[in-house]
Structures are given as C-alpha cells and as structure tokens.
Amino acid sequence: MNTPVLHLEGVSRIHGSGELAVHALREVSFEAYAGELVAVMGPSGSGKSTLLTLAGGLDEPTSGRVVVEGTDLTAAGAGGRARLRRTAIGYVFQDFNLIPALTAAENVSLPLELDGAPSRAARAAAATALDELGIGDLADRFPDEMSGGQQQRVAIARAIVGQRRLILADEPTGALDSVTGEDILRLLRARCDAGAAGVLVTHEPRHAAWADRVVYLRDGVVLDDEDAGETVGARR
Amino acid sequence: MSVKHALLALLEQEPMYGYQLRVAFEERTAGTWPLNIGQVYTTLSRLERDGLVTAGETDSDGHQLYRLTAAGRAEVTAWFGSAVPRTQPARDELAIKLALGVSARDLDLADIIQRQRSATMKALQDYNRLKRKATDLGHELVLDSLIFAAEAEIRWLDHCEAQLRRTADRAVR
CATH class of the missing domain: 3.40.50.300 (P-loop containing nucleotide triphosphate hydrolases)
Structure with a gap:
C-alpha cells in the first residue's frame, strides 16, 4: 500500500x-x-x-x-x-517571503546551503529549479527587481529545490x-x-x-x- | 439568447451555408451550447427577410451560401459595440431551493449547502481540466466564463452558510 x-x-x-x-x-x-x-x-x-x-x-x-x-x-x-x-518540506507563502538582500539564485540555494550542501552543488540545484519554472534568466535579479508573479516563481523554486x-x-x-x-x-x-x-x-x-x-x-x-x-x- | 447576432458575426468573416454555420458556432464556443440545425435555418430566413443577409450562389456541392448585406454588417458592428442587456434573471433552481428550505421543517440546510458545494466544485474541476487542455483562446474564454460562474455559485453558497450560522447564533442568544 x-x-x-x-x-x-x-x-x-x-x-x-x-x-x-x-x-x-x-x-x-x-x-x-x-x-x-x-x-x-x-x-x-x-x-x-x-x-x-x-x-x-x-x-x-x-x-x-x-x-x-x-x-x-x-x-x-x-x-x-x-x-x-x-x-x-517546501513552503510557499502569499507574500513570497524572499530575502530582499539575496538574488533569486541565492534565495533558492539557501535551504540547501543551510543544510550543509557544498555551495557549488547548491547553486547548480538552484539553477535547475529556476530553469524548471521558466525563470532561469532571472537568477541574478533581486526580489525588488522582479514582478510579483516572478517572485512567486522563485519562491516555488525554493520550495522544490533538492528533490523535496x-x-x-x-x-x-x-x-x-x-x-x-x-x-x-x-x-x-x-x-x-x-x-x-x-x-x-x-x-x-x-x-x-x-x-x-x-x-x-x-x-x-x-x-x-x-x-x-x-x-x-x-x-x- | 437568440443566435441571430452570432450567425451574423460568423458571416461577417466569410459567406457560409447553414450547416457550416452550425459547425463554426459550436467549434468556436467549444461545443458548450449545441445548436439545432432547424434553428439555424429559421434564423437565416428571418435575417434574409429583414435584409441583413442575402442567400446567394450555391457552391459546387449545391449548398446555398449566405452573405452579409451592408445592413447586416452595421448590425454586427452595433452588437459588438453595445453591452449585452441584463435581462430578467432566469429561474435559479438552487436559489429557489434554499429560499424555500429556510422555512421547511426537518431540513438540514447546511447539509444541502455542502452537498451542492461539492457538486459544483466537481463541475469546476471538470471545467478546469478542459481548460488545461484548451489550445484555442476563444475556447479558453468560454471555459473561463463557466469557471467564473461556478465559482460565483460556490462563493454564494459559502455566504449562505455563514448567514445561516449567524442567524442560528442570534436565535440561541
């Protein structure tokens, strides 16, 4: 079962x-x-x-x-x-909850890095997650440089990164x-x-x-x- | 709704014969409102009588092609340019059921509401699945119309439920 x-x-x-x-x-x-x-x-x-x-x-x-x-x-x-x-567990909130001082890629790789993943591997996983959500080209943008829809995509990438x-x-x-x-x-x-x-x-x-x-x-x-x-x- | 304006709008794009109009209408509206072929022909003859279309030449298969007159073209322009009138609302069985249910004895209205909400949500899920497969913008918009109407019904049911509970709370106090 x-x-x-x-x-x-x-x-x-x-x-x-x-x-x-x-x-x-x-x-x-x-x-x-x-x-x-x-x-x-x-x-x-x-x-x-x-x-x-x-x-x-x-x-x-x-x-x-x-x-x-x-x-x-x-x-x-x-x-x-x-x-x-x-x-x-990946969590997606109404107001995105991205960290303003970090780029999209850094926001997404953060949970992996906090978990002790090597920085390079975490960045690669973040790039994959951003690509899957169709926003690979926004990797280096900061949250305030993105629309609400784009920020929420980043938040979803953060929620799914690393096979969650x-x-x-x-x-x-x-x-x-x-x-x-x-x-x-x-x-x-x-x-x-x-x-x-x-x-x-x-x-x-x-x-x-x-x-x-x-x-x-x-x-x-x-x-x-x-x-x-x-x-x-x-x-x- | 009369199909008069829908047929005129289709004929504005190209001359067509009756059966073609029926197919085009259903195809463009995702088959949501099936059209009776008899209704197409009676409408066409009325439009011809009113000078909005002319029955012209027949094609190689013997189908009689209808085309728009100048008056017909003006009618289409006027239709697109004006708001659809909000006519006397059709009888709404659900609203009538709840209105009568309020005073009926031995009736659990909350249960009726939940049953309806589930059924309407099922319909909403079905429309959503169709929409996910839709590749034509017109079809998507027709499905959106059904989706928003079903959503409005669920919201209204939520509202009815909240009103019922508030009334019940007041009665207890």
Whole structure:
C-alpha cells in the first residue's frame, strides 16, 4: 500500500486553556499522497492555516501525530523538524517571503546551503529549479527587481529545490492578478503531476479546482464529504 | 439568447451555408451550447427577410451560401459595440431551493449547502481540466466564463452558510 507523503492522524490543536481555550483543529485526519494536489478550503478561523503550519512543522499539535515522509514531526524534535523543513518540506507563502538582500539564485540555494550542501552543488540545484519554472534568466535579479508573479516563481523554486516532495502553499495567489495566479497554479499542478504531494490552502474556489481533492474545514473539523465521495465512486 | 447576432458575426468573416454555420458556432464556443440545425435555418430566413443577409450562389456541392448585406454588417458592428442587456434573471433552481428550505421543517440546510458545494466544485474541476487542455483562446474564454460562474455559485453558497450560522447564533442568544 502506498504511504502518504503527509499524514495527519487525529490531530488537535488547542490554543490557550480552560474557558478561553480555542480549538483550532479537532481530531483532524488528513493525507496527501505523492502525485496529488489537495486543496483545503474554509472561512477565516476554520483551521486551514493551522493545518498547514502543523504539516510544515512550524507548530506542534496538542494531540495526534503529524508524519512527513515517514518521520513523526513531534518525535523529531525542533532540530529534526528544522532539518525536514530544509530537505523534505517546501513552503510557499502569499507574500513570497524572499530575502530582499539575496538574488533569486541565492534565495533558492539557501535551504540547501543551510543544510550543509557544498555551495557549488547548491547553486547548480538552484539553477535547475529556476530553469524548471521558466525563470532561469532571472537568477541574478533581486526580489525588488522582479514582478510579483516572478517572485512567486522563485519562491516555488525554493520550495522544490533538492528533490523535496511535499509542497505546502498558503494562499500562493493572493497577491497576484487572476492570469498570473493561474500561471502559479499551473506550476504547482505540474510539480504534483511530476510526483510531489501538494497542499494548497485557498479561499478561491477557482483555484481549489486545480486540485485532485478538496477538503472543507469548519470550526477545526473536516466536513463530512461522504455524499460527494459516493458520486465520484459511482462515476468510476 | 437568440443566435441571430452570432450567425451574423460568423458571416461577417466569410459567406457560409447553414450547416457550416452550425459547425463554426459550436467549434468556436467549444461545443458548450449545441445548436439545432432547424434553428439555424429559421434564423437565416428571418435575417434574409429583414435584409441583413442575402442567400446567394450555391457552391459546387449545391449548398446555398449566405452573405452579409451592408445592413447586416452595421448590425454586427452595433452588437459588438453595445453591452449585452441584463435581462430578467432566469429561474435559479438552487436559489429557489434554499429560499424555500429556510422555512421547511426537518431540513438540514447546511447539509444541502455542502452537498451542492461539492457538486459544483466537481463541475469546476471538470471545467478546469478542459481548460488545461484548451489550445484555442476563444475556447479558453468560454471555459473561463463557466469557471467564473461556478465559482460565483460556490462563493454564494459559502455566504449562505455563514448567514445561516449567524442567524442560528442570534436565535440561541
């Protein structure tokens, strides 16, 4: 049986305690397999961003397990999680989060260099990633010399550099116009078709439609989608 | 929608016979709105009566070619140059269902909304797959029209859900 690249098992995340406790996620189970793009939708406060930060090892669940490529993130400890973020997990943010003082190539090679890769190998991998996203010619540009769409492509290159198989995208098109946003989704889709597992948090149904599956969160709970599942089953 | 203007716009590009017009219409609009051949011929005869087209020579296969008159050309220009009127909205089964569902007993409206949202999302995913394969700009724009309409429906469903919850919260207080 195929094992998921990302697996959340009965994950809850509670902020605060007692009367003031906020249940951001309640007993959520979620999987993303290699080759699929899963969209997560829900209103503000539904828990979709919490799900993504837990999957990315940026936060820890109150209970339950988050497993990435077979590694339990909680058991891995802070150091282990940081290492996974440099090697296995790619994160794409709405506002790109590129380092302004570094060129596109340097931004992309940074996670590999931080992970101890020789500089030359890291640069070569960065060049490959930038080429794959069609922006090899922008390698020496600084973020403020690029359009939003170009910066987001650099951010995706940074997220995929070095054979990472889990891409987490938090509203990656939020700051872009509709046509540029679509280019970004096309790229994410292509990465997943090439074997990555992608999780896309979005509030735009049009963008969620690029995914193979759409998961709806409400008040920290995954909405039961049994009926939709049956429809799909009947069609097959 | 009457196909009158679509046929005139096609004839502005070159003279065509009825069946050719039907094929061209469907081809250019990605087969989204199938056209009945009878509808093409009745429209053509009306256009001829109104002096917007003339039925001219027949081609080597005996097809009668229609071409635009000067008045027809002016009509096409006027059509492209003016906004499509927002007519009386068609009956929307989903909106009617929710409006009536609000006061129905033993009905879980949230469940109805989620079921519809899933179904509309499935349609949106299908349109998206078609769009990814599209190589013709016209086809892409037609598919975009379907995509944006489906998206609007999902957004509206999200809004209905939020409104329902707010109303329920108020009732509890």
